Amino acid sequence: MKIVVDENMPYATSLFARFGEVISVPGRPFDGSVLTDADALMVRSVTKVNAELLSGTNVKFVGTATAGTDHINTDKFDELGIYATSAAGCNAIAVVEYVFSVLFYFAQKGQFTLTDKTVGIIGVGNVGKILAQRLQALGVKVLLCDPPRARNEGLTVFNEFDYLIEHADILTFHTPLIQGGVDNTYHLFDHQKMSEFADGKMIINASRGEVIDTIALLRSLEQGRLWQIALDVFENEPHINLSLLPYIQIATAHIAGHSLEGKIRGTTLLVEQYYSYLAKHSPLQIESLEKPVSESLLQELLPEPQYQSIYLNEPFSLAIFYRLMNLIYDVQTDDAKFRYTLLTRDAIDLPIEVHHRFDYLRKNYSVRREWSSLNVITSCSETAKKLQALGFKIKYQPNK
Known part of the structure; x- marks a missing residue:
């Protein structure tokens, strides 16, 4: 059995070796020729995976060591007999702690107390839920916006995006990238929404760059709109628009979720899921292996921290x-x-x-x-x- 893994997935080579031969390769640019005789592919968000890449290979399992899945196009996967999965929630805590650091930077820079502000959270999944819980534990008022959850769960705690635009002092985006349909998030924060968002407020995006219309944002800032902005994600990564940099206060390279715990957890979750996949589809190949448990593997692998x-x-x-x-x-x-x-x-x-x-x-x-x-x-x-x-x-x- 041959498993191809992204070279930036920590401990992937040693953890997946229990299943067979492991080949570690760069995630971007990605050389598809390595997949010719591969059985499984483990990637991160920098690698675009689709049926065209996998057609003609033996790959039947695709795992991404990330929460987001917009880089995995599963069209025709069923026809090819390919199973795809993700490490949902693996880096949620890291993203939340990134956002907290941004919030306190804004508070220090603007000389305000965070508990006097209202934070609007757009997207209340793995990240948004933890962020809301921790902000509320701190005594910060939060407003939640998640149309799919509001519709499917019938909960009254959710608000419309327009309500957050008007009533939140800080908008922080944690939605998946969905292009089209009733739950479209592509350019969710566009020129119209920006025109309704008052000066002096704050914007954080640690979801996907395309959730914010970059051109509209740049034009608004060039025309004198006054917001405090933190962007961890950008449209067209890695070919980002540097024209934004003079206008935004915090800019980072899509690393909000890059804690050591988050990255290792992404790997260990895929190890656990791949074992479960093989147990169902090729049980003889793992009959001598003990079932891996993600959190147990994580605790075994984590080194001593600098500050204990x-x-x-x-x-x-x-x-x-x-x-x-x-x-x-x-x-x-x-x-x-x-x-x-x-x-x-x-x-x-x-x-x-x-x-x-x-x-x-x-x-x-x-x-x-x-x-x-x-x-x-x-x-x-x-x-x-x-x-x-x-x-x-x-x-x-x-x-x-």
Whole structure:
């Protein structure tokens, strides 16, 4: 059995070796000739997969170690007998923690208190749900918009997008990319919506670049619209429009979900799913293998974090929370690397063309941990409860 994996999937070579031969290749550009005698293909979001790529190969299983699936076109997969799956939710926590870092950057820059603002979350799936829970745990008012869930679940907690445009101070996008149909998200935030969104508000996009109309956004900004903007995703990646950079406050190279935990979890979820697929379709090939469990594999593989424990004996405050967040991750570091790498000719030994440098940033991303990697030891019960609800690992030690 031969499994082709993206070279940027951590531990993929060793984890999939239990099933057979593993070939590690670049995800972009992708050389389809390697699939000729392959049985399975494991990719990330940079690789476009469709029936044309897989036709004439032995590939029957396609897995993407990402939550998003818009790079996988499953048309004709049924005809070819190909099963496709994703690692839904694998990087949700990482994206949420990225958004929190952006929010606190905005608050610091604008000298406001986050709990005085209303955050509108567009797309309440794996990311949006956790983001809403943590913001509410912090005492921030949230407005939720998710038309498919509102329609299918009949819940009254959801609002129309137009309501968020009017009433939210901050819009943060976490929708899949859907082109056409009743739930279209392509250019969801277009010229018309921008014209209705008041100056002084904030925009975050950590979903897909095409959810925001880039040309309309650029024209609005050139015409003097005043928003605080953070973009982790762009239209036409990796061929992004650098004209936006002078107008936006935070720009990063589609790395919001790139925590070490998130990337490893993407791999381990696919290992678990591939085992289940083989158990159903080729049980003899795995009869000697123990069933892998994603979270168990994750805990075995995670290295010791740079910061393991911290003693905290003060009542909870936003200032304390901000310092703890920055100890683990500060989005301003990634923004600085993005601008330097893309705008400085001598920054790296690569051609100046933006697509080379955008991919370089993704492939060479620094190790980033999630908040749960930090064990906070505290004697304050209020602090323990609040930080645990926000995602930190807590050890409560009351004073004797």
